[in-house]
Amino acid sequence: MPVHAPDFPPQFKWINTKHNLSLANFKGHPILLDFWTYCCINCVHILHDLKKIEEEFCPKGLVVLGVHCAKFSHEKDYENIKDACHRLNIQHPVIVDEEMQLWKKFAVRAWPTFILIDSDGMIAFSASGENKYDILKEHIINLLHNKNLPEIKLCEWENIEDKLNFRYPTKAVATKINNTVHYFVSDTYNNRIVQLNSEGKFISSFGEGILLSPQGCCVWKSELIVCDSEHHRLIAFDLEGKPQRKYRVIAGKGDKGVFESRSEYVAKLAPLNSPTDVCLWGNDLAITCTGSHQIVLFVAKDESILHIAGSGREDIVDGPASFAALAQPSGITAISDTVLAFTDSETSSIRLVVKNWNESGKTMIVSLVGEGLFDFGFCDGLGAEARLQHPLSCAWSSVSNNLYIVDSYNNALRIYSVDKDYLGTVHLSEKLNEPSGISWFDGHLIISDTNCHRIIVIDETKITQKDNIDSLDVIPIENIYSGPFGHISDVPKYMLTQDIV
Template sequence: MSNAPRRARVRAPELIGKGGWLNTGGRHYTLADLRGRIVVLDFWTFCCINCLHVLDELRELEAKHRDTLVIIGVHSPKFVHEAEHQAVVDAVERYGVEHPVLDDPELATWKQYAVRAWPTLVVIDPEGYIVAQHAGEGHAHAIEKLVEELEAEHEAKGTLRRGDGPYVPPEPEPTTLRFPGKALRLPSGTFLVSDTTRHQLVELAQDGESVVRRIGSGERGLRDGDAGSAAFNEPQGMALLDDGAVVVADTVNHALRRLDPATGEVTTLAGTGRQWMQGEPSSGPAREVSLSSPWDVAFWRGKVWIAMAGVHQLWTYDPAEGRVTVAAGTTNEGLVDGPGEQAWFAQPSGLAATEDRLWLADSETSALRWVDSEGRIHTAVGTGLFDFGHRDGAAGQALFQHPLGVTALPDGSVAVADTYNHALRRYDPATDEVTTLATDLREPSDAVLDGDEIVVVESARHRLTRLRLPEEAVRVEAVAHRTQRAATEVAPGTLRLDVIFQAPAGQKLDTRFGPSTRLLVSATPPELLLGGEGAGTDLARDLELNPEVGEGVLHVSAMAASCDDDPANEYPACHVHQQDWGVPVRLTEGAADRLPLVLAGMDA
């Protein structure tokens, strides 16, 4: 057992959500129904790459402790589309979630547990008390150790109940494709589609429907070989190389793969199969450097450009030298233009190359951005993390909602797969305006040209849809949204920011190479902060809030590194804990002058 002091026990609030339960065979659960089991609540939303990382981190834990542990996903939406029940149903299947999920479109359970960030994990013991809370990713190792302690403690007390969990898998649907991600038109005129949920690539005939062949075994894995034995893990984007080969963003394998279309042979170009974490090398021989959720790829100026969604960056892979390196982005999440090394992105998820520009869909900022020939980053449409909608017109006023794909058109304009608006949009640099090309698509995630037509990947309809490019855009009613999260009331003036971190039991802060923590603070609008912005190594900081700015968002990024505390182990395992928060605040006289944020919770 851990020797950490126990705080006063807090009873876990009930699980409520108007959307109801998924993966339970139609049954609704209460915490009383789960008494005797260890429960981990995973507060997630399906747009969030960090949340998707946590889903993958929990798979092994879930399988290992299936008779004592129940993981409950609590889906807590950011975007309007994510509050639609069918969208949550789709996401649960799309990402292979194999535990019950509570659909909480109004954030009722989120508020009861005082959650402030996606993702957040809460551990509840067999007697129904909260024992730990962790924000961000990278905590599976700490939670597993706690689960083992709780198993021993409650086995001895007689309060542990073993047995089958409440998960009931849905019936599989017999469709040709299942949540396809991206498409590529091959020189032969056929279409190569990433059949993401089935972990395969599918070649379709020129009609976009008839299957020519499938590449990949259909089981999650990282395995090279021929078309029947190779294995992928939720592949997404693809691009043609000069030699006719196809490079594939094998997203959950954190790897780039190479497909020889002539033979069907699959090999690995880049990545170690492990997710890149802060502090690791970000350049070097491609097979020796870890990647992080590569979502799309494009061949531009002799290199493969990688939309590295997992760390909010653009990387490149040099086929001639076999090396990867960071091309743009700081790993901080947001929208900042300028030189590549200073730019901020937020889940870049779609790429399209022209002679002088690399276009990208920056999904979490609902933005269309581009890289110029000098490597500088520009924004064509989009304003930041919290503004989105469906509005045509001048680029400065136009709005998207979580776009995942972008396609260069012959006239120099670009088509945007405006995913959460179920629309195909067009941005014309000549006029600096956005129009709508088509609506009533279902989660379009990519599009490819085929003569005078454009073929759209309708991910949530499991198909390719062929459209004729119209001369004039369809007019739709303008809609604008701002993310609706309850603002935290804080006092104007000095605000004490405390990021709470305690190394998990059996670990200590890693100070071998200097400070083991990092804190970065900024604000929207920037005028909200009179002092305290910028980077530092202390997890506590005094911020000076401008009383003339009534409300805004504090952007906080924190990181801490810990290692196993075992003097007998010459090479202890080390872990990085990291999280970004966007905290809406409202300045109110007499309100709290301290803002605590939990990076990794101590035992409660």
């Protein structure tokens, strides 16, 4: 028997619209609800299909609304959700589902979930997960059949056209070119890489028209390797060259997929799935595939991709790497030629990939911090008792032998001592806002402070660990790079409200 759709609580906040909405606003129109949360890679993947549905059916009277149902406590904050909607280019109204009340009323069980409401206000169809475009399209066509409905224009969303500054940067790395330090920044929202000199002055930008949501990057030989996340591939750019760099696709066929255990592909035919970070590991490149919960290796000698960790099931299960369960692995860093550390964001954990475990020849996954998909918090202590909240990146210091972690949803920089098995907090002189990237270079930590649209640099020697690792001095920020950047000829005159670096 059809069920009448419950209405939206009038006190709930909305994003992308100036007025609170109710089902009565859309009487006679079919409605598509998208239940999502912004930490979820599957929720991000379906936005492409949702955009196609909006473009095809909203002019015919369909109404598309998002329902944000937070998993993590950080995701409950209205401003954080608003930032996520802008960062992800969501152009329909989104209601903030406080304490998951709508989730419960609509009997939702997973992220993402679609619910179709017919023109009489009855629930007509529901489906969860990715790859639902065809079935949704079929049901929407049936709901719109023989109806001549006007388009309801709701969104107050404004596109952010800002090429003068960073917009939601997710990773920055440094290297020396002609004995001078240069920074390369994944300017994710602007779909480009920005190059700065040692003083943070603009040198060039490149990758526009090539990259879509670039994220992790690393320097390899004479090239910058970039995770072209939403194109599901790995791109190599020349370190030098103007105005556009020579580039090549080194891995990824452009369609996401899941790797079978120990499978091997010609690199350009590999089904990379939202590659998020990359690091040098020996002579090869280790890559986190966030979308398939796996880690793979680009083998340089024969240009192949080899599956090394993650069964594809989302969970935290240690053991033989090929069969272990990971949950949105994000940041990755090499501790040695046989050990990788990575942040497993959905389990709020720090984990290792260890080659030749106990001289057995096996590759194993070992968790240092973290217990489960819903176990998170903000607590220093021994690995078994410490807690993080959705950490997105990590960097190994070969000088101090410490692992640094950006604890993204706690807005914090954390430090893990391998020798002491202890997770502490580095207290900074500047507040972070959802940092998502960190790298180490020549005694300095380079942090992408994503929601503050800036890069900050810290001198690691200023971080003094006392006998009690919890007692750390407030660490000063050495440099902050935040723009504006660009050439005057690159932008319209109406945007030139301040001097250009």
